[in-house]
Amino acid sequence: MTGAASPIWHPCTQHALQPQMTPILRGEGAYLHASDGRRIIDAIASWWVVTHGHCHPPIVQAIQAQAERLDQVIFAGHTHEPAEQVAAGLLELAPPGLTHVFFSDSGATCVEVALKMALGYFRNIGEPRTRIVVMQHSYHGDTIGAMSVGARGVFNAAYEPLLFDVAVVPFPAAGAEQAALDALAAICKRDRPAAFIVEPLVLGAGGMLTYPASVLREMHRICRAFGVLFIADEVMTGWGRTGTLFACEQAEIAPDIACYAKGLTGGALPLAVTLCNEAIFAAHLSTDRARTFFHSSSYTANPIACAAACANLELWRRPETRARIGSLAAAQERCLARFRYDERFSDLRRCGTITALDVQAEERGYLAEVGPQLQAFFRDSDVLLRPLGHTIYVMPPYCVTPGDLDAIYSAIDEAVDHVL
Numbered sequence: 001m002t003g004a005a006s007p008i009w010h011p012c013t014q015h016a017l018q019p020q021m022t023p024i025l026r027g028e029g030a031y032l033h034a035s036d037g038r039r040i041i042d043a044i045a046s047w048w049v050v051t052h053g054h055c056h057p058p059i060v061q062a063i064q065a066q067a068e069r070l071d072q073v074i075f076a077g078h079t080h081e082p083a084e085q086v087a088a089g090l091l092e093l094a095p096p097g098l099t100h101v102f103f104s105d106s107g108a109t110c111v112e113v114a115l116k117m118a119l120g121y122f123r124n125i126g127e128p129r130t131r132i133v134v135m136q137h138s139y140h141g142d143t144i145g146a147m148s149v150g151a152r153g154v155f156n157a158a159y160e161p162l163l164f165d166v167a168v169v170p171f172p173a174a175g176a177e178q179a180a181l182d183a184l185a186a187i188c189k190r191d192r193p194a195a196f197i198v199e200p201l202v203l204g205a206g207g208m209l210t211y212p213a214s215v216l217r218e219m220h221r222i223c224r225a226f227g228v229l230f231i232a233d234e235v236m237t238g239w240g241r242t243g244t245l246f247a248c249e250q251a252e253i254a255p256d257i258a259c260y261a262k263g264l265t266g267g268a269l270p271l272a273v274t275l276c277n278e279a280i281f282a283a284h285l286s287t288d289r290a291r292t293f294f295h296s297s298s299y300t301a302n303p304i305a306c307a308a309a310c311a312n313l314e315l316w317r318r319p320e321t322r323a324r325i326g327s328l329a330a331a332q333e334r335c336l337a338r339f340r341y342d343e344r345f346s347d348l349r350r351c352g353t354i355t356a357l358d359v360q361a362e363e364r365g366y367l368a369e370v371g372p373q374l375q376a377f378f379r380d381s382d383v384l385l386r387p388l389g390h391t392i393y394v395m396p397p398y399c400v401t402p403g404d405l406d407a408i409y410s411a412i413d414e415a416v417d418h419v420l
């Protein structure tokens, strides 16, 4: 805020190219208020976490009340009401067959937990399966294990020697769905893998790539047939983003393991969960202490974060919340339509409340120069959008108004004119 250089090293930020951060004082609904008085529309829900809106009153109140009662307690050997309520509420809302809830604090961590559960399961039932199958272009977080099951690229080239080897199924792009399914079946048969981890319906960081529920359903069937555990990473797709509470609902499948984070607290506090089925829990249940699930983090099931999650679950029990998703999805479709026959764009796509489109720039991919150029233009237009290379996407909090959406899409229109 002053002229002095800040000692902070920001995430995914090249400080040599972007020395100035925007200081934010306040958040309210779909807006962020900057210290210079600007009001910025948060069109990417502050990195996909804010669902109902910033500082949503029922969530704020739950946090305030819990902070005065119990702030933190060791979760080994102890429990508390907010965690019990979150777990019970999740099992009511999640796909059937998931019976146990393990808490952690970020998307990457709940993925690590999922992978450890899968390997622990096979070890404990005496079947030597350790290989993991992943989908091309996937993203599951930035810790070593989560990077190992994600796409390799510029983001993790330096750490490549530390990443474990996985089997990769091609992305089921339009027209290539059967090839992807055949590849999954062939790997399952050949490698006898432990698990397949996948982002259901939308690959987020990989470029907001969408594929149909029928393909997800078929991938689940193949895994079943070969005894391969199916891990649904719903860290981004959960909490209404794809039009249903969880994306797996659209394929009518019940994963063996499900990962939820980001919108679990409505975006107010970090909290994550890994849900698993009875067989996986039972494989760890033993009087033999060597079979314990050895995973913990200091803040496991932090009571304040759990209270925020309780308030979020309560909101999802209300029909108005689900109705809001439907009307936002329809509004997003109408907004996207203005670019349908526009030669500056290709691959217009929408999944639930998320839209994405590719800019017909010469250079493509995550490091395409058009990305930062567009972002700079958006910043000057008071719209928070962060293109993934040449892909622009809109993933707003659910409280955006038609007027806000209009401003977002007008900014896209102008920004692309400006950079092309």
Ligand SMILES: *Cc1c(COP(=O)(O)O)cnc(C)c1O
Pocket: 105, 106, 107, 108, 109, 111, 139, 140, 141, 142, 199, 204, 205, 233, 234, 235, 236, 237, 261, 262
């Ligand atoms: C964001 C994301 C993660 C990682 O979540 P963090 O909370 O940032 O660690 C994992 N999986 C998917 C699909 C994500 O979109």
